[in-house]
Amino acid sequence: GESVGLHLPTLSVQEGDNSIINCAYSNSASDYFIWYKQESGKGPQFIIDIRSNMDKRQGQRVTVLLNKTVKHLSLQIAATQPGDSAVYFCAENIINSGYALNFGKGTSLLVTP
């Protein structure tokens, strides 16, 4: 079936460097995509979303890029901080399911001093 996946299961970066987390999706009919951050023992926390008619969106220290040609989504975190250490999930909306989401398996980001 169609699914959302991630290229790398783990990513280790040094504090202050930029991080890039990638995601591939296969449902070209999705209207929007969302990135979530999940810290240990907590529920996923919304970071940023992007609609399918956009190719870039910026937030505070984060940028999401959408390449519909190759069905690729990425999350860029600028000046990564220890507090950014978490698991990051990309998700796409499930068509005709009340805004329900189909999640990828997650990438673990570890920020080292």
Added chain:
Amino acid sequence: DAGITQSPRHKVTETGTPVTLRCHQTENHRYMYWYRQDPGHGLRLIHYSYGVKDTDKGEVSDGYSVSRSKTEDFLLTLESATSSQTSVYFCAIGGGPAKNIQYFGAGTRLSVL
């Protein structure tokens, strides 16, 4: 966690027993969702609700039922728990001012022995 309370937070039960997990929201959001999270699978949609008494199935609905008698409460029931239902269960709400964004509770860790 955006006015979302899940109870209980932890539960250990035996195979064959019924279990009910509760999700309570104070945000008056129209949509509510139950996901389960397992290693290697990310989050998977069990059931969702698009209004009082209006529910629908998700990807992994077998063995689960839900009920929504009030806007603020969404119950997930395992009629006869099995070991394969050992998981972390997350409730989410959506359909607020930013309709596509879901907000998650802190999760319920369920162990079926």
